[in-house]
Amino acid sequence: MADGVIDRKTDQPGMTNPLDWYRYKAELMRFLGMNTFSKDLLEFGACQHWDSTPLGGNDWVFHDAATKHLWAEIVELMGGYGLDVLPYYEYSGSKGYKGLGNQRRARPLTRDDAYTHIGWVESANADITDPDTYEDFRKMLELTVIRLRGKAPLAGVWLRTRGQMPVSFADPTLARFAAEAAGGRSVTRAALQEDAELYAQYLRWWGLKRREFLVAMRDFLRAGGVQDALVLYTGCPGEPGVPFATWEPQMVTDRPDLWQPILQQPEHKAGDRGPIVPLTLSQVVNGDLYYKALTSPGLNWGKWEVHHSRPADDPQHYQETEGVLLTHAFNRNYTVASPRTLDAFRTPSGLAIVRHYALNEHMMFDKQDKELLGYFVADIERAGPYCMMAEALAVARGDPTMIGYLIGGNFGRGFPTYVRDFNANYLALPALPSEIVDGAADDPEVVVRRIGAGEHGTWIAVVNTSLHEKRDVTVTLPAGSATDAVTGQEVRTIDGKIRVHMIPCQLRAFRVR
Secondary structure (H helix, E strand, O other), rough: OHHHHHHOOOOOOOOOOOHHHHHHHHHHHHOOOOOOOOOEEOOOOOEEEOOOHHHHHHHHOOOOOOOOOOHHHHHHHHHHHHOOOOEEEEEOOOOOOOOOOOOOOOOOOOOOOOOOOOOOHHOOOOOOOOOOHHHHHHHHHHOOOOHHOOOEEEEEEEOOOOOOOOOOOOHHHHHHHHHHHHOOOOOOOHHHHOOOOHHHHHHHHHHHHHHHHHHHHHHHHOOOOOOOOOEEEOOOOOOOOOOOOOOOOOOOOOOHHHHHHHOOOOOEEEEEOOEOOEEEHHHHHHHHHHHHHOOOOOOOOOOOOOOHHHOOOOHHHOOOOOOOOOOEEEOHHHHHHHHHHHHOOOOOEEEEEEEEEEEEEOOOOOOOOOOOOOOEEEOOOHHHHHHHHHHHHHHHOOOEEEEEEEEEEEOOOOOOHHHHHHHHHHHOOOOOOOOEHHHOOOOOEEEEEEEEEEHOOOOEEEEEOOOOOOOEEEEEOOOEEEEEEOOOOOOOOOOOOOEEEEEOOOEEEEEOO
């Protein structure tokens, strides 16, 4: 949502040459040690900086003639910087004058007008069980990915629902369900509302159809020459990430004793729902509360169908599916606290986690509620080494092979020293399965993971999960000569052990051969 800087419709755009905006992003990524660039090509389904002319033009996808050339130039630019490219799509069906999305073929179960009260979301949608949807999105991939292969290393594509790929209960969708999963017997909307077992069967079928759609897009990219293309799918439509699966007010803290006196005050009681009860980290982990949040549909209210607009993630359907990954949302510590939850999203192609920054939007007001800055977006991170706390904990507890970021405004980091250090060590590790080596460190807050790579050696990830500096930690390595995986310099070992000094939330990578 930072494209206003290069908006040619304004009197004073921030960049004379819009491509410079992305050149600066590439420079920042190289400085921070990031290797994959992503950009939104569909924002709530609207075309962002690519040309739809060859396959239908404005009748199919309405594009801005002044900026339609930009995406191809960006891909070539990123290729020149040696960065991989992963385009991002908030797909809603095509939104041209005769676009498929504008037909709104997906239909709610209990009403005819809309799934939610959010008008700009309900303006278009895509039924992912519809063969026409396959063709519609393949055309987008043809223009924005396949025709640009060779200009940069293309990693695949990243889709995200913004409530515009809902569960559909339209008559054609019901007919497909009847033919594929109900033995050919007629299924009606009324029957689904009355029969809980049939409804559950329908949701499972729809989830498998979503996987089928994503797999088809993977195969289309690979057949089109995008080698080993991945398809990432983010089911969370909101900026802050995934809430707990309840309307009850909740918070997570490592010190509930400090919060209890504050939360008992009248001004902190949440109306009829009573006071906020703080949860401990262990309660979240032991109760699988965050896993339940990730795998629950959107919370519904009134007579809307938010739970169909934002269907639940179903990672169990992807654990044997190569090349397609549901992304695991993270930000606060509790979102990366459970190894079981992280492992549930692992596939043969690894584990992709995406950081959802809590977006502060329209928040700059004076005491009379007058806006000070107009439309204003600010994403917030922790200070100092703690800005990498969640990433470090994720590596220690879940070993993600891909880490991505969803930013409300322009991407930047306030404490680049710690980001550079983490990213350098993270990318020095091969994206292969690892295992925790119990007792390898003499400090229980330092986690050691081992990655075996056969004849290429063994990599060791050492993570300080503590909020405090750790000095003279002894780590036992496998037999062989050890090097720093980032610098390649030899590391001194004594009886197969090394001593490391670590700042809070730090990751170190070593190689043993």
